[in-house]
Amino acid sequence: MSSSSDCSGTNVLQESSSSDSKNADLLQEYIHAFIISKVVFSACELNVFDVLAGSEVPLPLTAISELLGTSIRGTEILLDACVGLKLLKADNQNGEVLYKNTELAHRYLRKTSSKSLFSSIIHYSPNVFRKMDLLTDSVKQGIPVCKMQHGNPEDAFFNLYRSEEQMIEFLQCMESSWLLFDKEAVMSAFDLSSFKIICDLGGGTGTLAKVCDAMYPTSSVILYDLPEIIQVTQEHFISKGDNRISFQKGNFFKDPLPDADLFILSRILHDWDDDTCLKLLKKIYMACKPGDGVLIIEMLLNEDRTGPLIAQLTSILMLVVTDGKERTLSAFKTLLETAGFKDIQLGANGKIMEVILARK
Template sequence: MASPHPVAPTASPLPLMQLATGFWAFKTLATADELGLFGMLDRLGGGTVEECAEELEIGTRPAGMLLTGCAALDLLERRGDGRFVNSALADAYLVPGRPYHFSGWLRMLDQRLYPGWGRLGEAVRTNRPTTWDPDKQLHLFDTEDPGLLSVFWEAMHAVSSWTAQRLGEVVDLTAGTRLLDVGGGSGAYAIELCRQHPGLKATVYDLPKVCPVAERNITEAGLADRIGTLPGDFLAEPALPGGHDVIVLSMILHDWDEDTNRMLLDKCCAALPPGGTLVISELMVDDDLTGPAPAALMSLNMLVETEGGRNYTAAEYTSWLRDAGFSEVRKVPFEAPGANAAVVARR
């Protein structure tokens, strides 16, 4: 028989409350970005609640709530005169036109992934993605709105640029001369790594419709003389392009199942010369499968977005690399938005 006076748990429910309301913080950020709040504050040098309401064409009540919410999230600061201004974080990443503008990533999360994650239970029960329909679409972005695809590449460039900087600081590529960025997308890794290593040249290898995106970014970065693009399908082609002594796989392997990844690693090994280097940059799950949270949740994102992908452990990569013929495999931890470690191997 249950006690009429149950003993209260000693653990606080606050962590559960924070988990349960986590989307509140995201939607506050996403809405402020959608309204153009951070760009407006930068342009005006700050504003009161009333001034912001007028500029954003919203009521003073929601304006005050939104500004307070953003201040509570350290996105804004309130000065003594009552004017709100962008915090250093918002100034660096949320103002349009900044080199590492993060807005594309926020819009991708809000417009594509947020609805898909709303059906996570369905994805878990069916083992099928919820952001697209494999029965009706050929791939992830088949029939996708061109505007949202543009947002996707902007998002990937922002996340990848910052991640590539951190990777270049912890992985020594000074011995490399030619880098192949397999599935290089917007060209962010090639751009940042070539900036850090003046003696390095690079090739971005991706689908024909993706290469123009990389070409624009490469030209804007002033690196067209050192970075080229090469259209192709790294899964369908029998071999990867040769002539490179470094290959980078950044946020590629989490899209695919083990068999596909092993096939790709075999291709990498065949394409590299003896002594060549392969770098895998990913959010890696701990070997004991207990975290960390960013990698574990990104793995669930692969359930929502892909048919067979997930985030893998460094131990899994190490095993596959050795089976493919690589040696001197090592894990190099670092912290970045798109990766928490690199696995580096020698051909």
């Protein structure tokens, strides 16, 4: 009897010890996560992956250090961390370690890759990472960092649009982020062919306008954005093959909206508080004829707030850099119904970006 009790107690202790170890490992992962981000940012800023891609053979530490113009000590530590993160491969040949890109880095972290996320990373490093240091203050005050630092500017994008260079960097970030989402699947969540004039409000670089133009050749597509955004987009992001897309300059809060059958709001509403979202949705509703609609593309939080984690973390980002947040489907339904919309449907997308269609 005593022996059985001892065994049972030992098993409980072992299970408890195993659970404690897993919990400790998980917390260590969380605590050090910011270091992982900064390793990726720094490696991109130093052009580590482009330098290695430019060589036909793996390179030794000394050669990489010389090409980067960095110290031997710092370069070695950074490269080894990249190996641990599976961004680089290390091969020890006769006592000398040679480094090369993994397929992951080759595909997503080189500047010249067609699937490059380099622009997003270069934008996040100075513009987002540093702001996260003030997350505690944003939680306390409920406002983004820019409003703490710049005396409550008109909106949270004040800093991003101060110069053409910053604007291009931000737009490149938005453009490259679509590589993480299947834009064709997003725009296929509903059959939009019945809408003959489609307007992408705040359409930025025209990513979705181009997809709409390709998928719905019998529809006209309008890209609507601020005058400075339209100018930069036409100069840097639109090719001759996109000549069917028309452009209209304006501020969708202040200026008249185009005549359209469908208005797209892609990753727009998560930038704003409920009152501002409602103001915009009511304006769209008034611009719609019966049967016209609005297509909302956003991440969705689970109704029970259990996830998905990417949406929860993006909501943290919205807290720090905008007035908005990520929302549940029911929250969007409430906003849409209050604005007057009916027949609210969730598209069968199942991706990170979900699609909601509502009609007047």
